[in-house]
Amino acid sequence: MPLLQVAGVAKRFGRVVTARDVSFDVAAGEALGLVGPNGAGKTTLLDIVAGTQRADAGRVVLDGHDVTRLGAAARAGRGVARSYQVPRPFAELTVYENVLVGASFAGRKHTGRTASRHSRAQAWHALEVAGMTEAANTPSGSLRLLDRKRLEVARALATGPRLLLLDEIAGGLSESELPQIVSLVRHLRDDGVAVVWIEHVLHALLDVVDRLLCLAAGEVIAQGDPHEVIRSPEVAEVYLGSTVESTRDPSPGPTSEGERA
Secondary structure (H helix, E strand, O other): OOOEEEEEEEEEEOOEEEEEEEEEEEOOOOEEEEEOOOOOOHHHHHHHHHOOOOOOEEEEEEOOEEOOOOOHHHHHHOOEEEOOOOOOOOOOOEHHHHHHHHHHHOOOOOOOOHHHHHHHHHHHHHHHHHOOHHHOOOEHHHOOHHHHHHHHHHHHHOOOOOEEEEEOOOOOOOOOOHHHHHHHHHHHHHOOOEEEEEOOOHHHHHOOOOEEEEEEOOEEEEEEOHHHHHHOHHHHHHOOOOOOOOOOOOOOOOOOOOOOO
């Protein structure tokens, strides 16, 4: 059984349809990439999976349990974690303190005497995975963009997720910085975490994801093998006039910009 199942999800804001009968699933240890033009509904779909937006129709099932009516806090307690396009750490807190907040107040909680000890251990482990231990005592407000991105992932990891939702985690990074983020996401996938990743830096996405899903106007127009999806005429049409550079696929293809639909 897949870890995540999204079935027939629909969402509209007035006359604007941001999701129309969207269905997909993700297994533990699998990475699914989400692409699409501006306004396609990618971020809204992540919001629906995370529980910060309620779908108008359809179901979200996590590990066989229908979580459609559960809010974000309850889903976090079941192992769903989320990063955002623009990292917003608590600037006056250190890197470690930021991650400790996630470990202490979100995710699957421990109780009793072990709670504080577990939170500290979970926070430190998240920093280790994200490669941030040397910056543990650094004020978060002084971090460069790459480290703010890694901190964003570490805060999500501190909740102990089974499903990690990433929104443009590679956006704004230089070509020399991208391999660090790619390596981090690949490590998480290989460690058994299911990943759903929105990204417009396509060659970074293709280095990690097992499948690709393309949205346009709230509808799924293609999903499957990443390179087959990129080459499909339907996907090329929605990206008409733009190109994508991929380290694995040198042929012209589509690109998208980050969106907040």
